[in-house]
Amino acid sequence: MSEANQAALAAAIITPKKRRRPIRGADVLDHAVLIIGSLLMLVPLIMVFQMTTLPDVEVMKTGPTFEIGNELGPNFDKAMFQASGFSGENTGTNMLKNSFILGIGFAVGKIIIGMMAAYAIVYFRLRFASFAFWIIFTTLLLPLEVRILPSYEVVQKLGMLNTYHGLIVPLIASATATFFFRQYFRSVPEELVEAARIDGAGPVKFFIDILVPLSKTMIAAMFIIMFVFGWNQYLWPTMITTEEDMFTLVRGIKQITQDLEGNNIPEYGRANLLALIAILPPVLVVIFFQSWFVKGLTESDK
Amino acid sequence: MKRAGFATKWLPITLLLPQLIIIAVFFYWPAAHAIHSSLYLQDPFGFGSTFVGAENYSDLAGNSEYRRIAWFTVVFTILVTFFSLAIALLLAVKADKVIRGARSYRTLLMWVYAVAPPVAGFIGLIMFNQSWGPLTRFFQSLGWDFKLGVNYMDTATAMVIVSVWKQIPVNFIFFLSGLQSIPRSVREAALIDNRSASGRFWDVTFPLLAPTAFFLLIINITYSLFETFGVIDTLVKGEPGNNPMTLVYKVYVDGFRGNDMGGSSAQSVVLMVLVLALTVFQFRLVERRIHYT
Numbered sequence: 001m002s003e004a005n006q007a008a009l010a011a012a013i014i015t016p017k018k019r020r021r022p023i024r025g026a027d028v029l030d031h032a033v034l035i036i037g038s039l040l041m042l043v044p045l046i047m048v049f050q051m052t053t054l055p056d057v058e059v060m061k062t063g064p065t066f067e068i069g070n071e072l073g074p075n076f077d078k079a080m081f082q083a084s085g086f087s088g089e090n091t092g093t094n095m096l097k098n099s100f101i102l103g104i105g106f107a108v109g110k111i112i113i114g115m116m117a118a119y120a121i122v123y124f125r126l127r128f129a130s131f132a133f134w135i136i137f138t139t140l141l142l143p144l145e146v147r148i149l150p151s152y153e154v155v156q157k158l159g160m161l162n163t164y165h166g167l168i169v170p171l172i173a174s175a176t177a178t179f180f181f182r183q184y185f186r187s188v189p190e191e192l193v194e195a196a197r198i199d200g201a202g203p204v205k206f207f208i209d210i211l212v213p214l215s216k217t218m219i220a221a222m223f224i225i226m227f228v229f230g231w232n233q234y235l236w237p238t239m240i241t242t243e244e245d246m247f248t249l250v251r252g253i254k255q256i257t258q259d260l261e262g263n264n265i266p267e268y269g270r271a272n273l274l275a276l277i278a279i280l281p282p283v284l285v286v287i288f289f290q291s292w293f294v295k296g297l298t299e300s301d302k
Numbered sequence: 303m304k305r306a307g308f309a310t311k312w313l314p315i316t317l318l319l320p321q322l323i324i325i326a327v328f329f330y331w332p333a334a335h336a337i338h339s340s341l342y343l344q345d346p347f348g349f350g351s352t353f354v355g356a357e358n359y360s361d362l363a364g365n366s367e368y369r370r371i372a373w374f375t376v377v378f379t380i381l382v383t384f385f386s387l388a389i390a391l392l393l394a395v396k397a398d399k400v401i402r403g404a405r406s407y408r409t410l411l412m413w414v415y416a417v418a419p420p421v422a423g424f425i426g427l428i429m430f431n432q433s434w435g436p437l438t439r440f441f442q443s444l445g446w447d448f449k450l451g452v453n454y455m456d457t458a459t460a461m462v463i464v465s466v467w468k469q470i471p472v473n474f475i476f477f478l479s480g481l482q483s484i485p486r487s488v489r490e491a492a493l494i495d496n497r498s499a500s501g502r503f504w505d506v507t508f509p510l511l512a513p514t515a516f517f518l519l520i521i522n523i524t525y526s527l528f529e530t531f532g533v534i535d536t537l538v539k540g541e542p543g544n545n546p547m548t549l550v551y552k553v554y555v556d557g558f559r560g561n562d563m564g565g566s567s568a569q570s571v572v573l574m575v576l577v578l579a580l581t582v583f584q585f586r587l588v589e590r591r592i593h594y595t
Contacts, residue, residue: 026499030396031403037393038410040467044425047436051428063434117321120314123307132318139329141581145528145550146573149557149566150332150339158327173328178321193307203308232418234532239558250532253420257427257539275424282416287409298479 045279052076052272059268075269079277082270084255090244092274099231099248099278105168106230107223114177114222115215119207121178122185123193133182139174144236152239162243171236177222180296184218185211221296224289228282249278333574340567351564358568368552368569375548378462379526386466387518390473391511395503397474398481408478415471419529423536426464430537437463451538451545458546461537465530472525473518480514481507520584524577549573 047064054069080092120126121133144151151170160166188211196206212219237251247255256274259267286293308314340358342351362368397407414422429437430450437460441448448456484507492506531550538545542555549569557566 027400030400033392033396034400034403034407034411037389037396037470038407041411041414041470044429044467048425048428061434063431064428064436113321113324116317120317124314125307125309126314129314132322136321136325139325141578142329142333142574143524143528143577145531146553146570146577147329147332147336148554149563149570150335151328152558153335154328154332169324170328173324175321175325197308203310203313206308228416232416234418234420234535235554238535250418250420253418253424253532253536254540257424257536260427261539271424272428275421278421279417282418283413286416287413290409290412294475294479298476 045276048272048276052269052276054269056265056268060265071269075273078267079270079273084259084270090247090252090255092249092277094245095247095249095252095274096277098246099250099281101164102167102233102237102248103227103231103281105164106171106233107226109168110172110177110226111219111222113172114175114179115181115212115219117175117178118181118185119211122182123203123206136175136178140176140179144171144174148235148239151236155240161240162246166240167237167246168230171230171233177226180218180222181215184215188214217292218296220289221292224285224293225296227285231282249274253278336567336570336574338567339563340571342564344563354564358564359572361565362568362572371547371549371552374458374546375527378458378465378530378546378548379523381462382465382469382526382530383519383522385462386469386522387473387515389466390470391477391515393470394474394477394481395507397478411474412471414468415475417468419465419468419532420536421532422464422468423533426460426533426537427539430460454544454546457537461530461534461546464533464537465526468533469522469525473522476514476518476521477511480511484510516584520580523580527573527576 050064050066050068051059052075053072054065054067055071058069080096083091117132117136121129121136126132155161155166155170158166160169192210192214193206196210201209231248232250233248234250234253237248238254241247241251244255252274256271259271339351341353341355343354343357344351393411397404397411400407417425427450429435430448431438432449435450438448438450448459450457450460488506488510492502496502496505527548528550530548531554534547534551538547542551547555550573553566553569553573556562556569560566
């Protein structure tokens with residue numbers, strides 16, 4: 001093969017690539033931006049994790065490094081089983097339990113109450129249906145934060161401080177789930193009710209045997225969103241739980257932070273591990289169920 | 303209501319009752335209570351209260367500290383909203399473009415959604431540690447002697463950074479699903495019409511994203527006002543002192559710590575009006591002006 005031919009061949013091989021090169025350059029840039037973004041999200045967590053593997057003295061001197069120590073086990077024991085706080089009753093295990101009670105209790109309560117109300121509004125001929133709707137949906141307008149003090153006073157008057165129902169029930173007093181389910185029920189074809197009625201199904205049977213199974217995906221999406229929301233509550237638990245054995249992990253962050261303020265050596269290992277444990281369940285739920293989660297979050301407007 | 307609904311009378315009432323009771327007790331009662339006690343001056347030791355009318359409100363208006371906090375809240379909200387929307391939009395546009403690894407990127411960019419704000423604040427405390435915090439060191443390398451909890455501006459900067467970090471995933475999720483719902487035919491038509499990628503983005507994609515963007519604008523303002531409470535409380539370690547704070551944090555500090563129930567309630571009512579105005583704005587003005595496809 002002559003040199004000229006080789007050059008032509010080479011050109012033929014290279015040219016298509018050359019033509020694609022500008023796109024490739026853009027591709028590289030796209031990936032670079034995404035990688036930097038992912039790192040910005042991830043690196044703080046990795047640093048917090050790295051610090052849990054070192055003895056507190058070392059962390060106090062150097063902070064996060066690239067070294068992985070072997071203190072993870074002892075730090076985990078300290079975080080989960082060693083009591084802390086003023087009363088000495090507060091362990092990580094106990095806070096974890098409370099967090100699960102709040103997250104699951106809130107999600108389940110909200111879904112049940114929301115579905116019931118949405119069913120009543122959408123499927124029944126009620127004279128005051130639009131009034132009930134209006135009453136319920138104004139709750140979307142005012143977040144708990146703006147009525148936090150009077151809500152506290154109400155809960156105090158009802159003797160619900162430091163109880164699980166005092167923690168969970170007032171949080172349910174907003175209509176997000178009702179709103180989602182109302183939107184969803186309205187998209188269910190009307191022929192379904194007609195068919196059910198012709199078949200002789202009553203309203204209870206229709207609800208339990210047809211509508212609930214039909215809404216499975218929606219219920220799952222709601223559960224994930226509400227679990228994360230309940231688990232992550234901070235202001236409300238901070239106000240109504242004063243007894244340390246009622247603290248959730250997120251509520252306990254305040255106490256956990258104080259471990260960093262110690263007079264002697266701040267308990268970095270313990271504090272960082274508790275923070276990681278507070279992050280883990282909601283993050284895992286979101287990662288594993290992300291398609292449901294994104295669906296539930298974006299398909300209705302609020 | 304569906305046309306083919308049921309006509310049973312007591313069942314729907316029974317179904318509605320739990321929700322209505324909870325709302326009445328834990329929503330309407332407290333909200334009414336807030337309005338009521340904002341008109342009274344309460345004795346801090348609990349010995350009765352005196353009707354003072356709008357005095358709590360005029361006190362607020364004349365209070366220079368309150369005005370300073372309100373101003374900080376406005377600046378804080380603008381910064382958090384702007385940066386978290388801008389960064390999330392950039393990431394969403396890139397994630398929408400790449401084919402390889404799209405799912406991994408989505409997972410890596412959205413997991414922070416599930417981190418509670420106070421835990422994000424805790425991570426902030428670690429990142430901004432005075433002696434070895436990576437971000438403190440970074441700012442020092444730029445010649446900025448960063449002191450969290452000591453210097454007002456530095457603490458405010460940390461609050462904005464942590465709040466933006468926490469909020470990027472929410473905006474990212476919405477922007478990405480907004481982008482992915484743009485029909486392929488529209489994209490192909492745009493590709494023929496306009497060769498420049500940035501031109502295509504601003505002329506075609508961005509207007510189609512506008513409904514998502516306006517929705518997110520309201521979501522972000524609400525987030526900056528209310529949900530950043532946990533970030534702020536953790537970063538200032540529950541000791542507000544001379545640190546910056548937002549209006550919601552002030553309600554908590556005055557009412558729960560300072561026992562100024564009247565003043566705190568008046569602040570709550572001011573916030574209620576603010577949120578109501580935002581919502582009305584969202585429903586009335588904004589949605590009408592945007593063309594949905």
